Amino acid sequence: MSAHRDTDTGRPRHRRRGRTLALGVPLTLTAAGTLAYGSVFGLGAQENASAAPAAAPAWATATADGFASVDALGQNGTYGGRDGKTVTVKTLADLEKYATAAEPYVIVVAGTITMNPVGKEIKVQSDKTIIGSGTSGHIVGGGFFLGQGVHNVIIRNLTIRDAYQGVWNDKDHDFDGIQMDGAHHVWIDHNDLRHMADGLIDVRKDSTYVTVSWNKLSDDNKAFGIGWTENVVTDITIHHNWIRETEQRNPSTDNAAHAHLYNNFLEDVAGTTVTSSYGNYSRGRTKMVLENSYFQGVNNPVIKDSTATVVQKGNTFSGTTGRNESGGTAFDPKTYYGYTLDKTADVPALLKSGAGPRSTLGTTAATTAATTATATTKAAAATTLTVAQDGSGQYRTVQAAVNAVPANNPSRVVVSVKPGTYRELVKVPSNKPHVTIQGTGGSRKDTVIVYNNASGTQKPDGSGTYGTGGSATVAVEADDFQARNLTISNDFDEAAHQDIAQQAVALRTAADKVFLDGVIVSGDQDTLLVDTASKDKLGRVYMTNSYVIGNVDFIFGRATAVIDKSVITLKKRFNGTSAGYVTAPSTAAGRKGILIANSTVNGDVSDRSFYLGRPWHAGGDASLDPQTTVRNTSLSAAVRTTPWTDMSGFSWKDDRFAEYKNTGAGSGSASADRPQLTDAQAAGQEVADWLGDWTPTAS
Secondary structure (H helix, E strand, C coil), rough: CCCCCCCCCCCCCCCCCCCCCCCCCCCCHHCCCCCCCCCHHHHHHCCCCCCCCCCCCCCHHHHCCCCHEEEEEECCCCCCCCCCCCCCCCCCHHHHHHHHCCCCCEEEEEEEECCCCCCCCCCCCCCEEEEEEECEEECCCCCEECCCEEEEEEEECCCEECCCCCCCCHHHHHHCCCCECEEEEEEEEECCCCCCCEEEEECCCCEEEEEEECCCCEEEEEEEEEEEECCCCEEEEEEEEHHHHHCCCCCCCECCCEEEECCCHHHHHHCCCCCCCEEEEECCEEEEEEEEEECCCEEEEEEEECEEEEEEEECCCHHHHCEEECCCCCCCCCCCCCCCCCCCCHHHHHCCCCCCCCCCCCCCCEEEEECCCCCCEEEECCCCEECCCCCCCCCCCCHHHHHHCCCCCCCCEEECCCCCEEEEEEEEEECCCCEEECCCCCCCEEEEEEEEECCECCCCCCCEHHHHHHHHCCCCCCCEEEEEEEEEECCCHHHCCCCCCCCCCCEEEEECCEEEEEEECCCCEEEEEEECHHHHHCCCEEEEECEEEEEEHHHHHHHHEEECCEEEEEECCCCCCCCCEECCHHHHHHHCCEEEECEEEEEECCCCEEEECCCCCHCCCCCCCEEEEEEEECCCCCEEECCCCCEEECCCCCHHHEEEEEEECCCCCCCCCCCCCCCCHHCCCCHHHHHCCCCCCCC
């Protein structure tokens, strides 16, 4: 065991910064959070040693606050790569090239970069700023590692997501968002970290002088762990973070010499699949100061070991239960740095609007011009149309904004929808491609588009009933459509209308390259219809980080569709019984059907009551060859031991239904009634095989 360092205040290894920091205000207003981005995000010095140096934008020269600002260990605060060139990267190879280089760089991530293999953590070297360009910088399926002695690193304005492999606490897939082992002077600011396989942030093995600020941490089992050492060394500031839908380590702080937590918002949202086991945890010999934070619905909001210290000041606890502890003496953070507290009551609203990545402010369309690793490129950003029920946007309904999109528009149009429940029908016609409908709330539950038509509902003009496809709350017929951070629902009341056809679609897609990211699609029978424009046309759909809720054939259609890293929630029927079918593919021969991968199938239903799928030969068409593959997915006990069944006289055994390496109580070994892919077959049924030449990219 190493000797323990002195944990009292005023240690000689600290030197207080000679400045006053204006903290606790939105990102664009302070030097401490100067992601004001300039008028165009990404401008900086050319990647050319002979080029004349350009004036760096504010975000490239921003410096950290909190403990990351303290002079110590030979490092004067944390300023990242401000002394180096600014480069823009769009590929994994370029990101890794510059992040691992010996010299300083400001690295602008201007697109979605997918880690290969899944779980890859780029080994960042000292003197780097890695920052997302507006909200377009996404790191998917992996993250960053800062090893022993790495210092002066800033990671800002990125979305780091989706390394989850189907089983929480699976040590075969110990994939983190940001991990540091023995690093110092690190600033993690204004990121969105979610749905990783292990921790979102791990500050380990004597890492110190770290500030974590203005981040969103969500949809994960372990949010934020600190420690993994017997030494009492780590000094860390954690402020203005929104931590929600996470079970544990929110954060867990083990043997930290000084842990200053303030103005954080911890939220356990009722009705989700995640339940908090605890909030802030002071472990070992940690000394923690916890100020003006807001805890909503969290179980055991503040806990401590008998050897640890927690000094609480000005915190609010709403709807919390269990342990809420404090005790001992800690330290005065102002001995080390200046800071200003926001009012506790303001914290939820402040963080819902200010945490996470920020886009260029003050414009609806902008041009990003920056150097890439090989050449200078220019890319037009999306036009944005705002929707708000209260009249504060350009339009009061989503459909009105879609109507305003020009026919045959050549580039992305984002329909930005403020929180609220929009009871309306929305149709994106085929002549309006490149449309994104995006909720702006802190949760996908905050923005809801809902209606209640069913197949048997009479049309208002008396021309007949809607039919299944016509019942959709949201109908997408335009290629290159995207939806994110919202709920699409059909709340048709089956119990009240037993006299009509019950199919009630929430979302119908009849287009190619449909990207559904971070959404909830909710209904009962026939929730999500993945269709194509016609039988002979290709229609690809990629859903990730999302929820699909229903009971009968609730993922169905003839499209080539991938449900990846998502939760499929089984729902009881209107009369309280449990019986249903997850998928009903109607795939054309020679096409790919429905692929469920790296996901979870569960719900509050009876054991062995749901089939994974059955073959839908639409219109009795015997030429169809329906396909569903479920692989690398956690299946609850609700799944039947014989998970496939016949439909309308067609045997599932004549079509394409299979599993591969599923886990959980609902999984089973290979048999005649439960076909499993071989490894060789599975190699040809990956997500990329379904999507072909299309790589879904958030825009």
